[in-house]
Amino acid sequence: MEPLKFNALLKSTIWGGEKIIPFKHLDVQQENVGESWEISGVPGNETVVANGEYAGKKLNELVHELKGKLVGEANYQRFGDEFPLLIKFIDARQDLSIQVHPTDEIAKRQGKERGKTEMWYLLPSDADATLLCGLKQQITPTQYAEMVENDTICDAISRYDVKEGDCFFLPAGRIHAIGTGCFLAEIQQTSDVTYRIYDFKRKDKDGNYRELHTKQAAECINYNVESNYRTEYTPEKNQGVSLVQCPYFNTAVYDLDEPMTIDYSELDSFVILIGLKGEGTITDNEGNVTTLRAGESILVPATTETLKVEGNVKFLETYV
Template sequence: MALYPLKFTPILKERLWGGTKLKDVLRKPIESDITGESWELSGVRGDISEVSNGVFSGTSLQALINERAEELLGKSVVERFGKDFPILIKFIDAKQDLSIQLHPNDELAKKRHDSFGKTEMWYVMDADPGAKLIVGFNKDVEKEEYVESLENDTLLDLMNYEEVTEGDTFFINTGKIHAIGAGVLLAEIQQTSDVTYRVFDFNRRDKNGNLRELHTDLAMDAIDYSKKDDFKVNYSNKQDAVNEMVDCPYFKTNFLELNDNLDQDVSERDSFTIYMCVGGEAEITNDWGSVSIKKGETLLVAAESKSIHIDTKGAKLLEVTI
């Protein structure tokens, strides 16, 4: 059976810091007032996405991969990742600041957690006035100075703050300390991993009055203590064109702002294509079917597709491949 463009049922996650923008802005089917994450496309064990449209409705992403790996993922992707879906796609709403955290690289994550590392990127969809991200240190820091800041509750004095608006994009490589600030709604593209080292949580307590677990010792050898200005993504925004944002070993992301239709020959891509709609709406057609998406929705186009046609009069899309 042909692999038409696939949509998936969001996996919704309540978080201590979550809010209502996933419901109010992205129209997710949510009743809670503290939903922080919508996992749009996931191969994480225990949180496998399920198809929500067409004849494959109810079928898990993993079941499709197990049966039709090369058709869905692409031969080169299967050779590299086997039958593990290599990318996790999310929308995140931070009503409060997220914890200050970092992620280990592939080597450490494999050794400690039998997992991939977690390289990620953020595209800001909405930000309250003055909303900020924490990305890296504001100076080169010695490990001893970092430890002292944790002991003295002065870590925030070492952090680099970035005020953000819609369209701002950040690349967060492994080891970089970071946090999403209150008032930010963003799209996140990352390696398939849920390994996070939390190092500071603003001394908050959960609904049971408990402090959340910190991973101070694990983080110590995973942190990049140097100040680097390598995180802000400067990308062109030529309309009705494919604008490269990020090209790293784990994913490639392009930005498309379309006021006219777009045809793409993807016969040489040898990778699946993901579209996250971050504005407007569009109808996306491959060789075997057509599916509409609107702001806050995501779909997957199989690697065996030879062409992709996008019909729109005002969509903003993130296009993700391997």
Template structure:
């Protein structure tokens, strides 16, 4: 019989980004630089699998723990569906500047092209300093119209910008063009995937 589970804490996986800022350190108390863009709180993404940092299980990876505790850790139905692959990636994001305008594939396309899950996301706005985000387009478009704007350098004219406030919640399904804007600190819950198609990066 395995020892009883207890509330687990995992070591954050910090990632500096060109658009990152100091809020992961200053607002959330992370041991992060002033260009830290992401803190992955729990991850089963290959190459970035979380490691427990408290109690007698400290030092064990999330995958190791799933192999040992199976449904007791993940829930029986989740274990039956995903096995030891933890299905969620939970992170904090500090955007001192706009992230790239991007889109993620759904499960079917991601499986076909990348042998991966798709990437549907949910955002909770922790702090907003006159922050914005982009969610889809501001008008109906067909493929030809979209490509004309993309090639012609006028993509910003058709993007849907929204002001955000602390406490706002956004659902970003796979396939929706989006970007997090400057001045936003948010928590993100997403599928276990790191597949991103970048459309526009503000001429950086």
């Protein structure tokens, strides 16, 4: 079974910029595209297969049809017909709201399907781009609520200057916000549960303040303080460099300028490749040939045993 590409869902937002369409080499007219949902099984926002014998099918339809052959036997037992990861590109022309996501346990307690753990990998961003991630001082839930009310909550959160190649892991409970000028790839659990803590007193196009979820968020925040929330790693050419390993996804970055064969014969999972830079040719063990270039995301079925990658290409690899 050949690797699959999908028709991305482009979403215009009040904070969206102009980086995503050229990055993806698309010939479309759409303004303020804040997000491109690359591979999604979120109900109501499922991506559709763009190539091959399954073209036109929604992702979760395909999971239902192919089961473990597509996602891996253990993953199918764990997640059923819903694809477990959501892949996005995000372009922030303005600050996004300060948010937190619940753990699976808290989400179920609050009547939601599951929580959300995610990660960010920075693409070429503005020179002055920053983001917020994690508490930098000890505060209590009571102090948190007071700081939201008196507009000082940002004072308690670590701010980072960011550049291409930076990586941040955001386990459920870690307070965060994407800042102005950030352009990034996001890998997350299939979940759209977001609690908006603070939105800088901004109003929407109709003059209304956006809804905040201060009370629900208070239950979700991890109040532990760490010295560094940035994922530290050493870039290497022509090998996979691990970025994140967690119960929901494992992610590595590859920066190749010589051919490499990646062995998945012992892996009981689908693999997603997210193009960051350049262009390459991917040949699987069945002889199927696929191109991967910056701005493209490819779903490799669990039945695939090896991939030979050729070209000058940089990409993220993620699987469950």
